[in-house]
Amino acid sequence: MHLVAIGGSDAGISAALRARELDPTTDVTVVVADAYPNFSICGIPYYISGEVTHWTNLAHRTHADLEATGMRLRLNTLATSIDVHGQRLHLRDAAGAESLLDYDELIVGTGAVPTRPTIQGLDQLGAADGVHLLHSMGDTFALTQSLDRIDPKTALIVGAGYVGLEMAEGLTARGIHVTQVEMLEEVLPTVDPELGALVHAELDRHGVSVHTSSRATRIEKIEGGLHVSGAGPDQEPLSWDVDLVLVVVGVTPDTDLLVRAGAQTGQRGAVVVDDTMATGLPHVWAAGDCVITHHRLLGTTYLPLGTTAHKQGRVAGENALGGNVRFAGSLGTQVVKVFDLVAARTGLREHEAVAAGFAPVTTTATPDDHKAYYPGAHPITIRVTGDQHTGRLLGAQLIGARGTETAKRVDTYATALFHGMTVDAMSELDLSYTPPLGSPWDAVQMATQAWARQHQHATGADQGASA
Amino acid sequence: MHLVAIGGSDAGISAALRARELDPTTDVTVVVADAYPNFSICGIPYYISGEVTHWTNLAHRTHADLEATGMRLRLNTLATSIDVHGQRLHLRDAAGAESLLDYDELIVGTGAVPTRPTIQGLDQLGAADGVHLLHSMGDTFALTQSLDRIDPKTALIVGAGYVGLEMAEGLTARGIHVTQVEMLEEVLPTVDPELGALVHAELDRHGVSVHTSSRATRIEKIEGGLHVSGAGPDQEPLSWDVDLVLVVVGVTPDTDLLVRAGAQTGQRGAVVVDDTMATGLPHVWAAGDCVITHHRLLGTTYLPLGTTAHKQGRVAGENALGGNVRFAGSLGTQVVKVFDLVAARTGLREHEAVAAGFAPVTTTATPDDHKAYYPGAHPITIRVTGDQHTGRLLGAQLIGARGTETAKRVDTYATALFHGMTVDAMSELDLSYTPPLGSPWDAVQMATQAWARQHQHATGADQGASA
Known part of the structure; x- marks a missing residue:
């Protein structure tokens, strides 16, 4: 059994790691276009800023770590075409030498390329x-x-x-x-x-x-x-x-290789895969930024994220070995630090929810991250979106100062969304509390309670009263 | 309709607030033994330390805030007995004057008293x-x-x-x-x-x-x-x-009033209630540290926590008005800051899980809170407990430095436990990632993956390999 992955970033490496973890007898080759397998491209801004002191630190795993798992790496090697029926890849190395590589199962993780906007002069300058x-x-x-x-x-x-x-x-x-x-x-x-x-x-x-x-x-x-x-x-x-x-x-999916092999494309030109990460081409799987994304609330969309690429690669690696697992779907959970602020979101915003057939309404709340009497409390601005007919939680957006645990508070919403909770049911969650780090109703719940007060009628004795 | 709550702490006040919120025509009286309604007793250590600069800051709401909701407060007033059939309370004020208070519905939140260990001299000194x-x-x-x-x-x-x-x-x-x-x-x-x-x-x-x-x-x-x-x-x-x-x-439930009124007691002598917070005595509800706690994994236990008292009080307040809501159950989620460390837990530890009929096994992992290449990364020590037969997540314990978002990472486990997730399925959660605040697989997931590698067989092609 020879499993070949194309792409040295999150999807390809995750697939290769998963295959080696599940069956150490599997022969695994990863074809990498450049010399930098398994680098954290999300870390590049922190290398530019000087916070990451050496570029080699951006590697999730070193070359030696990767080889220690038993996978083979073909660096500086471009996959130029897939012979689907012959189950082999055409490769070209940095010196221009061409070669063929047979596979039993192929996982394509070619990722994305930066989008080039229409700016006069951009193509001439570099x-x-x-x-x-x-x-x-x-x-x-x-x-x-x-x-x-x-x-x-x-x-x-x-x-x-x-x-x-x-x-x-x-x-x-x-x-x-x-x-x-x-x-x-x-x-x-x-x-x-x-x-x-x-x-x-x-x-x-x-x-x-x-x-x-x-x-x-x-x-x-x-x-x-x-x-x-x-x-x-x-x-x-x-x-x-x-x-x-x-x-x-932004980025555009890098699909040339798969499209020339006969793969179908969908949203934003990304390659269509099912939730097993199968492309429909025999023995060809794909994952990461080059494919459409199964989304738990939207069906499918294009939503390139490193977290998703890791999950999809893992699923593809397992299924390529004969497994039967499914990518559970994205919720678009994202977070970014900008100077001393942290901005996070998960699920849908109103216009996205409307497009998906929901009836969204949104409420903003600004609960403190912890009890105000303990020093250093800061408000977190939270926008909760829920369906006004069913009460279902649809999404949450949060902005808080660094140190307010905003990045992991969005995860509570993400986990609730994963399970299709209603906004109101969030108050049932048993979340942690100590005055320096939270409140008896966590900020997450104060925000959902604000939504419920604004948009839901009482469930108690007085059905007419606002809850 | 006259609703009376006994107790000015979390349960009593939450019940009163909920009743006033649901039906502003309800007449609500809260009988408070001392002069300090709605104080955050969890904040006392921070007043002693000097971090809270004035004791009045420990009030979740001021006396004026509470009265603005329309509830009436009877401070420095002790409820000395409940006349269940007459639906009235015997009260005694600070001057020793006795009085009666009629109620239509009664919610008892007498809380707990500090446990007095057997130490010679303790009773003589003060x-x-x-x-x-x-x-x-x-x-x-x-x-x-x-x-x-x-x-x-x-x-x-x-x-x-x-x-x-x-x-x-x-x-x-x-x-x-x-x-x-x-x-x-x-x-x-x-x-x-x-x-x-x-x-x-x-x-x-x-x-x-x-x-x-x-x-x-x-x-x-x-x-x-x-x-x-x-x-x-x-x-x-x-x-x-x-x-x-x-x-x-620790504390001992303060049940004297309810026991003399005929209430049943259970674990640790706490008053038995069902998940509607009914005591079984007609028109008498109880909530908070004086009652047994419904637990999503244990059935019932005694587990006094402010978060639980808030939730139970809210349920009691709604049901006393004729509502039909249920306390969804505790998971024992707790967190404490000790100097520069944060320790948190949710769910069960092994001995508790064994007693509840599970087959628990536990794995320790020490993933970093965020990518190590970004400055300031610290390991979080995470112990994940799961059932070795079913793979069900049973509990998690975490210790991390302050600033590692440990307090809100436990909430992801708590939300997963709420929904009965397996340890393995935690890898499906779409959690947030940016290098300064997380990892593509969050620390929460690295810990569950470590558990799965140690305790689960592969679900892929090679059923014999360790996943």
Whole structure:
């Protein structure tokens, strides 16, 4: 039995690890396009900021750790095509030499590539000019080389999603003045604008110049730097002279290999898989950022997350060995730290819930993270979304100061969503309490009780009274 | 409709609040034995330590807040007996005047009293001698008066449970050298000794002199202080001269009123109630530390916790108005901060699980709270207990440094236990991840995966391999 995984990131490595864990007699090869298997690309902003002191620390496991599990790694090797019926891969190494690799089962985890927005000049400029995209370790080294060479005083970041925000913090930590340009109405567009505004204020507090509802439309090289032209909320012209430009506006699934092999595509062009991670092509499985995501509330969507890639890879690795497990589905649980704030979400926001056929209503509450009488209490802003007909919990969004355990409070909502709880039933959960770290009703429950008071009628004697 | 609650702590006030919330036309009276309704007795150690700057801050709600909800408070009033058939209470005020109070529905939340261990001299000595128990606000004022009067340099605490540990920290924060004497083999006996040992080490690090497997057997007043005699692990005599003694060895349900009214008692002498909080006596409900606790894994037990009292009071308040809700049951979720450590548990430990008919096995793991490459990562020691036959999650115990979100990580286990999840299924939960605050598999999941690797066979192709 020869299992081959394509891709050295979360999905491919998780699949290989799971296969070796379940059956140490399985022959496992992982084909990795670059020299950096099992690197934590989510950690790149912290290497750029200087908080991670050496790039090798970004490896979840070292090359030696991986080989110690018994898997074989083929680094700097590109899978150029899949011969589905012949059950073999065409490979090309860094020197251009081509070869074939037979497999019994194949797991494709080619991931995603950074999305290139339509900005005039972007395709002509590159790392040598101080214009960067950021996704891989190769991109990371190109950026750190620019930082060393240019020693920028100013940078412009296109995009204010997770990576854009983390990079705004990382470059600010290096003493670089950051201008951040976001096309949508508020930063961190994965949460409601009311909450994004809190992140916006945090960026302001740390000296980042934020332009929302704005676009960068053109980048030009000028004497000593870069000139970026754009447009503001009212289409008024904007322009910035900066030393460095970073474009981080999301990712696009890297599906070329699978599509040429005959795989079907779905949302956002990602490859269609079922919840066993089967592609429909015989003996070909796929997982991670290149595939559609089964979602417990939405059915399927495209929602590339490292946590999901780990889970899907694990499922694919087990099923490729003849197992019969299913990916239980994503809830889109996410968290980001932006300077001293933590923003998290799980489940659906109203517009997503409406599209999925629910009747969502949302209530904002601002309970303290712990009893106010104990020093250091901070409010957490929590938006709870539930279905007004069934009372079902649909989602939660939280923003709190670092130290308020916001990142793990979202996990309570995620676990409740996993089980389809109602908003009201959250009050039945036996959550922990001590005055320095919580409240007798946890902040999580104070927020669901606020929702219930606003949207539900009493279940008690007086059916007409508001509960 | 006149609803009367006895007890101004969590259960009584929660019942009264819920009744007023559900039906603002309900006439609600709360009979409070002292002058301190709705005080957070869990916060007392932080008032003693000086972290809470004024005792009035310990009120969850002020007297005015409570009256604004429309409830009536009868302070400094003792309920001396219940006339069940006449539906009226006999009361006695602080001046000794007796009166009667009619009710339509009665909710009893008399709580608990501090347990008095068998220590020679304890009954003869008291606050005037610097010998204290600690449970009520009255006890608190007596203690602060002693601290002001005696200005103790040394104190001995009998008991190393939650309150004993918090008080060891609180008195140490005041510059007092603390000796702590615990009868059981390790401090914090509500967690396994392996974890208690970590708390023990934390006490050592902060200068507390800890004696485990030891007892205080006699307290005597001596010139300028107190002499405490005791016995160590091998029955060797121990003695200490200290300025102050604090005895905090748990609580005993305060059931006298209900028992004289004809209520049945169960575990630890607590009053038997069903999960609607009915006592069986007509129109008499009870909640909080005076009653047995419905437990989702144990059936019933005695497990006095403020979180539970809030939930039970809320249920009693709703049902007293004719509602039909049930207390969903405790999981014994608890957390305590001891200096810079946080210790938490939920569900069952092995001996408790065995007694409940399970086949528990436990695995310890020490995953980092977040990716090690990001500064400030600390291991969390997690003991996961599951049933070796069914794979069901039975309990989790965690100890981590402050700042590791340990208090809210236990909530993920608590929510999983609430839903009867298997240990293995925990890997399906979509939990949040960002490198500064977590891992792609959260620490919670790394611990359950460690359990599964140790105790479960593969579910994949090779049924014989260890998963």
